Amino acid sequence: MKNKFMSFGKEINKNKALYSMFLPAAIILILFNYLPMFGLVTAFKDFNFGDGIFGSPWIHPITKNFEYLFASGSAAKATFNTIFLNLLFILFGLVFELGCALMFQELHKKKFKSVVQFGIFLPYFISWIVVGLFSYNLFNYEHGSLNTLLKLFGATPVNWYENPTLWIIILVIFRLWKMTGYGMIMYIAALGGIDTSYYEAAKIDGASRWQQIRYISLPLVAPTAITLLLLNCGKIMNADFGMFYSMIGNNAQLYSTTDVLDTFIYRNLRLNGDVGMASAAGFYQSIISTAILLIMNKLARKYSPDGSLF
Amino acid sequence: MFNKAKQDLSNLPIAAILLLFALVCILPFWLVLSGSLTAEEDIMAYGYGLFPRNLDFTAYKILANDMSRILSGYKISLIVTVGGTILSVFVIALAAYPLSQERVKYHKFLNFFVLFTMLFTGGMVPWFIVCRNILHLTDSIWALILPYLANAWFIFLTRNYYRGIPIELVEAAKIDGAGEYRIFFRIMFPLAKPVIATISLFICLNYWNDWWLGIMLIDNVDMQPLQLLLRTITSNIQFLSSAGNVNAIAQASSTIPSEGIKMATCMATIGPIILVYPFVQKYFVKGIMVGAVKG
Numbered sequence: 001m002k003n004k005f006m007s008f009g010k011e012i013n014k015n016k017a018l019y020s021m022f023l024p025a026a027i028i029l030i031l032f033n034y035l036p037m038f039g040l041v042t043a044f045k046d047f048n049f050g051d052g053i054f055g056s057p058w059i060h061p062i063t064k065n066f067e068y069l070f071a072s073g074s075a076a077k078a079t080f081n082t083i084f085l086n087l088l089f090i091l092f093g094l095v096f097e098l099g100c101a102l103m104f105q106e107l108h109k110k111k112f113k114s115v116v117q118f119g120i121f122l123p124y125f126i127s128w129i130v131v132g133l134f135s136y137n138l139f140n141y142e143h144g145s146l147n148t149l150l151k152l153f154g155a156t157p158v159n160w161y162e163n164p165t166l167w168i169i170i171l172v173i174f175r176l177w178k179m180t181g182y183g184m185i186m187y188i189a190a191l192g193g194i195d196t197s198y199y200e201a202a203k204i205d206g207a208s209r210w211q212q213i214r215y216i217s218l219p220l221v222a223p224t225a226i227t228l229l230l231l232n233c234g235k236i237m238n239a240d241f242g243m244f245y246s247m248i249g250n251n252a253q254l255y256s257t258t259d260v261l262d263t264f265i266y267r268n269l270r271l272n273g274d275v276g277m278a279s280a281a282g283f284y285q286s287i288i289s290t291a292i293l294l295i296m297n298k299l300a301r302k303y304s305p306d307g308s309l310f
Numbered sequence: 311m312f313n314k315a316k317q318d319l320s321n322l323p324i325a326a327i328l329l330l331f332a333l334v335c336i337l338p339f340w341l342v343l344s345g346s347l348t349a350e351e352d353i354m355a356y357g358y359g360l361f362p363r364n365l366d367f368t369a370y371k372i373l374a375n376d377m378s379r380i381l382s383g384y385k386i387s388l389i390v391t392v393g394g395t396i397l398s399v400f401v402i403a404l405a406a407y408p409l410s411q412e413r414v415k416y417h418k419f420l421n422f423f424v425l426f427t428m429l430f431t432g433g434m435v436p437w438f439i440v441c442r443n444i445l446h447l448t449d450s451i452w453a454l455i456l457p458y459l460a461n462a463w464f465i466f467l468t469r470n471y472y473r474g475i476p477i478e479l480v481e482a483a484k485i486d487g488a489g490e491y492r493i494f495f496r497i498m499f500p501l502a503k504p505v506i507a508t509i510s511l512f513i514c515l516n517y518w519n520d521w522w523l524g525i526m527l528i529d530n531v532d533m534q535p536l537q538l539l540l541r542t543i544t545s546n547i548q549f550l551s552s553a554g555n556v557n558a559i560a561q562a563s564s565t566i567p568s569e570g571i572k573m574a575t576c577m578a579t580i581g582p583i584i585l586v587y588p589f590v591q592k593y594f595v596k597g598i599m600v601g602a603v604k605g
Contacts, residue, residue, distance in 0.1 A: 011415045017490035018408040022420055025405030028460040031445060032437065033427040039436025052443050053436070100331070103324045112325065118591060119332025122339070125583050127519035129537045133544050133576045134338040137345055137358055143569060145341050148357035177335060185598040209320075242522065249545070265434050270525075275435065282433035290430045 043283035047275045065280035074255075075281055078264040079237075081257060085168070086236045089175050094229060096180045098221070101187035102213060121181035131178060132246030135170070164257040167248070171258065174247065183228075190224040191217060223304035230300040234293035237261060237285050261285050339580070346370070346573035353569045369570030373578065380578060382532060383539035386451070390535060391517040394455040398513045401459045402468055403506060407494055409465065410472035411480075421469075428462045438526055453527040454535060458516060464509045467600070471505035472498055508597030511590060518583065540579045544572045 012019055039053050043066070046059040059065060069075045100120065107113050123131070138145050139160035147157035160166060198216050207215070239260035248258045250271070261281060268278035345358045349366035356363065373380060408414045409421055431437075447453045475498065483493045499506070521537035528534055534542065 015408075015414055015490075018411065018414050021404040021490070021494065022408045024401045025460040025465065026423070028401065028456065029424065029427055029462075031440070032457045032460075033431065035440045035444065036432030036436035037430065039432045039439055042436060042439065047439075049439075049443055053439055100328065103328055106321055106324050107328070108321070112329075114591075116328045116332045117595065118588070119335045120328075121591065121595070122584075122587065123335055125515065125587055126580050127521065127537045129521055129541050130576055130580055131338075133540065133572060134342060136544065137341050137573065138338065140358075143353050143357040145345075145358040145360075148359050151357070177338075180331075181335075182598065185595060189599045245525075246541070262434065269435055269438060275439075279435040282435045286431060286433045293429060 040279075040283050040286060042275065042279040045276075045279075047279065059276070065276040066284070069277050069280040069284075072277070074259065075261075075264065075277075077256070078259050078261050078281075082239050082260040082262075083236055085171060085258075085260065086232075086239065088168070088172050090229065090232045090236075092172055092176055093179060093183055093232075094225060096176050097183035098187050098225060100180055101184040101191055102217060104184065104188060105191050105217070106209070117181070120184070123178040124182045128178075128240075128242035128246040131174060131243075132249070135174065135247050139170070161251060162253055164254050167254050167258050171243070171247065175243070186224060186228060187221060190221045194220050226303050227300050230296040230303070234296035235289070236292060237289040239263070241266065339584075342573050342576050346570060346577050348570060350568075350570055366570070369574035372571060373574050379539065380536075380575070383534060383536040386454070386533060387518060387536040389451060390454045390520075391514055393451070394458065394517040395510055395514045397455065398459045398461070398464075399506060399510050402461065402464050402509060403499055403502065404494065405460065406465050406468035406472055407498055409469045424462050424465055441527055448527050449530045449533050454520070454523045455517075457523060458513075458520070461513070464512065467509060468502065468505050471502050471600075475501050504596075505600060507593060508600050511594055511597055536579050540575055543575050 042053055042056070044059060044062050045053075045056045047053070047056045051057075061067075104113070104116070107116070136144075141147060141157065141159045141161065144160070146160070150157050160170070194217065198220075199212055202212050202216060239262045241262040244258060244260055244263045245266070248254050248263070250267075265278045265281050265285070268274040268281070341358060341360065344360060344362055345353070346369055347365055347367065348358070348362040349364050349368065352363045352366075405424075409417055409424070411417060414420070432440075441447045441453070441457070447456065479497055479501075480493055483497055488496070519537060521535060521541065524533075524535050524538035528538070531542070
């Protein structure tokens, strides 16, 4: 035991310069990542800011916060919305990103390629707050561009912000609009890594372009696709808060389809001041997230051996 | 020659689809620009459209007149972006070096220490309580910088790059009597330029576009970074007139052009990004490719 401790001290002393380099990052990670992990106990406490995480008394019964959470019904709804919307994002994201990457590969004019890339990539550079204003410009009832267009054709304007079902589609479209550029790069990288002699051989055999895609590109890009797919599924309990906060905000009329766990937690923490409910929701989000991530990583490892996160 | 022409022709539908998608991507930018240049009466009467009926700069004039809030937002975002990026790159580049060296006996533990933060998080509520209650991190520039300094994913990206640098270089420098810090600054850091440039760009964008730290940790309206300011302005246009400076232009035109101002502020926020974007586009794409190929 003493020996072990001495060898630990010796190693630290020997490489103290190297360990000191890691120190700033270690401090930041401890403060902003590890300390909050211990903070998960607030889910079982009657939390108040005066006593802090460890000083606040345990709640009685210990599961009270969770009872409230699930009794409210909106937590279950938020969970469903989170998973449902994420599945749509993942599915359509895959189709769009892979599709665009495949089409992009077929282009040969460099100038044209960079023009297309410029456009598709541009939305990734702006914040969701700006996107929120874009959507306001489009969907606002009185002045929105879309209603302007409808009026132009003599149709009745639509009150977009009162139609929850419609927003499922709108969110998916905006998601694709903002993220396709970023996502397709992974597939372009993967496609670029394919040995060109496959295609040359196929051309000699008289394979059509579609056949080349079907029998060469798709199978060889599949491992990348599967890995990204599984890793995205690992994050299925986490919604992109920025997107929902900017586009939906506090519009309760749209909650039935767009309230996700992250907005639910934020609302209870910051607006309703219901820390107990928020931390119970956060607790169950963290635990389930981690479980799903571990399972998905295992699957990624199984289906593409070097495609897992860890 | 003939073959090439034929190929170009058959590519036409693909080119058209991609071009159309690219145009759709740019369209909202155009609509907001057009909206910012449309006279308020026209917006009220006809709504936003592709082109302004009458070109009108009132919204921009009012913004220029009430510049102080926007300018302070700019100042905060600039300080946070520049300061945060420089600090973050150093923290990350430094931390990645020991992780990449097998001679560091506990490098596996340190790697796991970083990785674990990607697997499991406390979530929003405990994070918020820790920042506010334990670290007292509110209403300061540090609140907008510190939480993002050590991004685990970027640390791994940099570590992977270092691993490709031949260990002989380090050993040779050691024989010459160089200390670890000297090795880092003279060998590792300069040789890792491609990945450093990549993460710098990403970090810079993260800081510039961030508003999350703002809504969680900034209560003082004067400390709001630009993105959050945009949100405040769009959700509550009255702030301009309540800022004390009821300006002549607004009074003259009897109505404050609130719609136009929203769009003009938006243009002011995305302006810098749009100007920089064409220059960094190719580095950015290359950078993502570096990120996509993981070791």
